[in-house]
Amino acid sequence: MNIINNLWDYRHLTLKLAISEFKLRYKNSILGFFWSLLEPLLMLLVLYVVFTNFMRVKVEHYQLFLLMGIISWNMLSRGTAMSLNSIIGKPGLVQKVYFPREVLVISSCLTALLMTLLEFIVFGFFMLIFNVMPTITIMYFPLILFIEFLLILGLSLGLAALNVYYRDMQYIWAVVLQAGFFAAPIIYPISIIPEKYVWIIMLNPMTRIIDMLRGSVIYSASPIFGDGIFILAAALIVLAAGYLIFLKLEPGFAEEM
Amino acid sequence: MDAVVVNGLCKTFRLPHEKRNTLFERITGTGKKGYEEFVALKNINFTVKKGEAVGIIGENGSGKSTLLKIIANILRSTSGSVKIQGKITPFLELGVGFQPDLTAKENIYIYGAIMGLSDKDIDARLSEILEFSGLKQFRDAKLKNLSSGMQVRLAFATAIQTNPEILLMDEVLAVGDMEFQQKCLDVFQRYLKEKKTIVFVSHDLNSVRRFCSKALLLRHGEQVAFGNTNEIIDKYVYGVDDKELHNENLQSESKIEEQKSMEKRTRWGDKKVEITDIKFIDKFGRENNTFNSGDAMTIQINYNVNAPVDNLVIGIAIYSDSDLMCYGTNTDIQGFVPNNTTGSNKIKICINNLTMMEGKFHLTVAAHSKEHIPYDWLDKQFSFNVIKKGNNVGLFEIPCEWKQ
Numbered sequence: 034m035n036i037i038n039n040l041w042d043y044r045h046l047t048l049k050l051a052i053s054e055f056k057l058r059y060k061n062s063i064l065g066f067f068w069s070l071l072e073p074l075l076m077l078l079v080l081y082v083v084f085t086n087f088m089r090v091k092v093e094h095y096q097l098f099l100l101m102g103i104i105s106w107n108m109l110s111r112g113t114a115m116s117l118n119s120i121i122g123k124p125g126l127v128q129k130v131y132f133p134r135e136v137l138v139i140s141s142c143l144t145a146l147l148m149t150l151l152e153f154i155v156f157g158f159f160m161l162i163f164n165v166m167p168t169i170t171i172m173y174f175p176l177i178l179f180i181e182f183l184l185i186l187g188l189s190l191g192l193a194a195l196n197v198y199y200r201d202m203q204y205i206w207a208v209v210l211q212a213g214f215f216a217a218p219i220i221y222p223i224s225i226i227p228e229k230y231v232w233i234i235m236l237n238p239m240t241r242i243i244d245m246l247r248g249s250v251i252y253s254a255s256p257i258f259g260d261g262i263f264i265l266a267a268a269l270i271v272l273a274a275g276y277l278i279f280l281k282l283e284p285g286f287a288e289e290m
Numbered sequence: 291m292d293a294v295v296v297n298g299l300c301k302t303f304r305l306p307h308e309k310r311n312t313l314f315e316r317i318t319g320t321g322k323k324g325y326e327e328f329v330a331l332k333n334i335n336f337t338v339k340k341g342e343a344v345g346i347i348g349e350n351g352s353g354k355s356t357l358l359k360i361i362a363n364i365l366r367s368t369s370g371s372v373k374i375q376g377k378i379t380p381f382l383e384l385g386v387g388f389q390p391d392l393t394a395k396e397n398i399y400i401y402g403a404i405m406g407l408s409d410k411d412i413d414a415r416l417s418e419i420l421e422f423s424g425l426k427q428f429r430d431a432k433l434k435n436l437s438s439g440m441q442v443r444l445a446f447a448t449a450i451q452t453n454p455e456i457l458l459m460d461e462v463l464a465v466g467d468m469e470f471q472q473k474c475l476d477v478f479q480r481y482l483k484e485k486k487t488i489v490f491v492s493h494d495l496n497s498v499r500r501f502c503s504k505a506l507l508l509r510h511g512e513q514v515a516f517g518n519t520n521e522i523i524d525k526y527v528y529g530v531d532d533k534e535l536h537n538e539n540l541q542s543e544s545k546i547e548e549q550k551s552m553e554k555r556t557r558w559g560d561k562k563v564e565i566t567d568i569k570f571i572d573k574f575g576r577e578n579n580t581f582n583s584g585d586a587m588t589i590q591i592n593y594n595v596n597a598p599v600d601n602l603v604i605g606i607a608i609y610s611d612s613d614l615m616c617y618g619t620n621t622d623i624q625g626f627v628p629n630n631t632t633g634s635n636k637i638k639i640c641i642n643n644l645t646m647m648e649g650k651f652h653l654t655v656a657a658h659s660k661e662h663i664p665y666d667w668l669d670k671q672f673s674f675n676v677i678k679k680g681n682n683v684g685l686f687e688i689p690c691e692w693k694q
Binding site for chain 1: 304311313314316336359364365366378380382386389392399400405668
């Protein structure tokens with residue numbers, strides 16, 4: 034409780050850092066933040082062409098299905114990748130002033146969240162174009178997104194702290210993300226997985242998160258209660274583990290940099 | 291009320307022979323093994339009371355900045371404890387977290403947030419900050435397009451808006467031009483008047499003397515003394531209570547230097563009388579070459595009379611570092627007759643009050659006859675340093691008082 038109270042005192046700084054980082058991302062490019070929207074759209078285009086013409090995947094509203102998968106996966110990969118650098122990338126802030134170092138990681142995750150929210154706005158336009166209207170089930174969307182955010186935060190805290198001591202963490206993590214993109218049902222539906230392997234795919238909390246996000250926004254499906262408990266529990270466990278690693282390593286940050 | 295209590299503080303750094311920075315190296319065991327331990331701080335104990343200003347002094351590498359960083363919670367101690375009562379504002383570096391790609395105004399808000407100011411605080415003081423830093427017309431310019439001096443002014447103007455309870459300062463006063471330094475000093479004065487707690491690291495003994503009632507002297511990570519500023523600075527300058535180490539170092543260094551230069555062309559004379567050694571002695575009777583302005587200094591001259599001479603005169607002259615002759619005198623002028631028996635002799639000249647303000651001074655010592663035939667003339671072969679005391683400026687202290 035004490036830790037949370039302490040962090041709450043720094044909410045202003047956390048937001049300030051997140052927003053300035055967000056501004057910086059787009060300040061130097063001519064197309065501004067359209068770049069960030071262009072990236073998932075181009076990815077969508079390529080994957081869409083490949084998977085509808087060659088793989089013959091049959092999914093209702095496949096364009097939206099795919100785009101939702103890409104955006105929610107991107108939030109994870111962007112959030113953790115930015116967090117990996119959030120501490121070693123700011124030696125001045127770590128070695129010359131003191132505030133809880135968690136602030137740096139949280140603000141990086143918030144920047145990733147802001148960028149993802151922009152992409153979801155584009156997603157809204159796509160729904161209009163394809164004439165898919167969300168129903169009341171969309172009210173679960175922010176809740177699921179929040180649970181995903183907790184999961185990302187947990188991973189980020191652990192990874193960012195480890196990266197101070199072992200700089201190859203970022204390369205290892207890049208490989209894990211690459212594999213994860215294909216191991217999670219982003220481009221394909223779970224239904225194409227042979228029955229006996231489904232449980233393995235389901236262990237990955239991102240499987241259920243992506244599935245539930247799609248259900249609530251595109252297919253007007255209420256999430257199953259058990260699934261909700263599963264992802265919440267997974268997110269909290271990862272958050273606790275990540276934070277423990279972070280707290281264990283944090284005292285040496287200024288020396289190790 | 292105690293604001294900072296440091297108790298039995300130790301800090302050891304591990305210096306690996308080769309840093310293992312990757313998981314790969316860790317697992318495979320490549321990269322050289324082992325590390326050396328470096329003791330940066332050893333058993334430091336002191337207390338800063340609320341509203342007190344304490345200066346930390348010591349040579350480079352004595353652990354001053356490490357101590358400050360541990361108090362600021364940036365580094366963690368290896369053992370011992372630091373107890374803090376109140377909110378700490380560290381001024382270890384100005385402009386931490388500046389984003390060169392954002393505008394001056396945006397940076398004020400970010401830097402303000404880092405220093406613990408809310409947007410509201412800054413809204414209220416924005417014009418004041420811009421005014422103070424003289425950057426009104428550049429408020430919307432990108433920071434990277436401002437000169438480094440402008441950036442420092444902007445950082446300083448923002449930083450002083452904070453309302454610190456405990457202020458940690460590390461040589462911040464040492465950057466910038468005269469005008470900027472004056473502004474820093476004014477702010478420092480203001481904080482003192484407002485009874486803020488201040489911990490101040492500096493090489494500038496004069497500002498420590500001026501602002502801090504107490505001082506902590508560190509040497510090689512060990513606490514030499516803590517107490518009244520003037521006493522501590524005396525200890526620092528004269529190395530009193532020291533295990534002779536300091537003085538020996540100093541002696542051997544200066545001797546080597548002397549010997550090297552002794553033979554240069556700046557020495558002449560027929561060596562009928564030979565000057566063998568010069569010692570500067572401080573008010574504690576120890577050999578030294580750094581003195582506080584206003585303190586006593588004795589110059590001891592050892593000389594050998596090799597051949598019988600009549601009318602021996604021994605003289606000295608003091609030059610400033612810019613080669614201005616400040617003062618000269620000799621035994622003849624003052625009506626003193628030095629011993630001229632064959633063999634080794636000693637003579638002392640006692641100065642009760644060193645009136646020079648500060649800087650390096652060079653000494654000429656000469657033995658010559660009344661007719662100015664030089665026996666041994668050592669031209670500006672020796673030097674000593676004077677450290678400023680008080681705030682008057684110039685080359686010499688002139689005793690005076692104001693009346694109305």
